[in-house]
Amino acid sequence: MRKIVIALTVLMALSSCVSKKQYAALEAKNKETQDLLNSCTVKLNSCLEEKAGLAATAESYKAHNQDLINSSKDLTVLTTKGAENLEKSLESLKEKDLKISRLQDALTKKDSVTLALVTSLKGAVGINDPDIEINVEKGVVFISIADKLLFKSGSYDVSDKAKGVLAKVAKVVNDKPDFECMVEGHTDDVPYKSNGVLLDNWDLSVKRSTSIVRVLTNDLGVNPAKLIAAGRSSYVPLVANDTPENKARNRRTRIVVMPKIDQFYDMIEKEMKKQAK
Structure with a gap:
């Protein structure tokens, strides 16, 4: 059971693109959904x-009652209390099976969304270029593009x-109406x-x-409401900035693709609340 949720790691952005309040809300949502998944797994x-x-x-209970039946041939030996206990145990099993099935369905749907997203992106982008990477971290899909390509x-x-x-990425996003993208500059x-x-980095x-957001919207037809622009300056490096090669790796743009999977988390949350009662 895995989580393409897609969530955010953006710490700060200029107020003209993403306010601190907006980013904090996004980061809080990412943590909340991850915590919920962790809790769900423990509960499961x-x-x-x-x-x-x-x-x-x-x-x-079944074995005990069968022994009584075999030894006496008198079905009345199966006491009322024993029958009630057996019935309660079987009913509890049915309830647990139902809860487990619902939790598994919710998590499976979430994992299916993430897998489908990665498959679509890799198939559409179709690039075997070391300067372009597509990864999944905690259910969120990241496309990292080196700045020398941009x-x-x-x-x-x-x-x-x-x-x-970007045209290939835009095609995938446009084909998925419930997806959003955050574009991070580094x-x-x-x-x-x-x-x-x-003024600065x-x-x-x-x-x-x-x-990049303007290219996606103006030239490639991506709905602006699905895009978030953010900058992280030099504060989230991939490697130490101690060589020209490492500096080049850190100069990049990352596109975070986030499927809207709130409905799946809602299913999980409802089941967790039921079991807490």
Whole structure:
């Protein structure tokens, strides 16, 4: 049972693109859904253990009553109390089976959404390029694109080559009406020289994010309501900024694809509440 939820790791973004309050809400939602899945898994394991215990009890009652029947040939020896206990055990088993089935269905649907998303993206993008990575982390799908495929050094103008890659991503997103995307800009730790428009790496990372968002919306027809622009400056590096090669790895744009799977989490939450009563 796995969670393509898709959730967010964005810590900060400029108020012109994503406010601290918006980002905090997104991050809180990501943590909440992950905690819920973890709780659900623990509860599911507990249910399975309890089911096993009830099954053993039921089998014990069955064996005991069968011994009585075989020894006396008098069905009345099966006492009313024994019959009631057996009936209660069987009923408890049925209830546990129903709860377990509902929890498994919810988690399976969530995992199916994530798997379908990854398959669609890899099939549509179809790129075996070390500068483009598609990964899944905690049920969220990430597409990471090196900046050398997107921008010239210090620039936020999207290259023609990048538009070809983004067109494939846009197709997948457009085919999935319940998906949202967050576009994250990342820089290395080399201080950006202000040009009067951009002040620092924060500005550059966000400006690159909004440039990609504009390509997705203006040129590729992605619904703007499905997009979030964010910048993370140099504060979430993949590797230490100690060599030119490592700096190049850290200069990247990450597209976070998030299927709307609230309905599946709602199913899980309802079952958890029922079992808590």
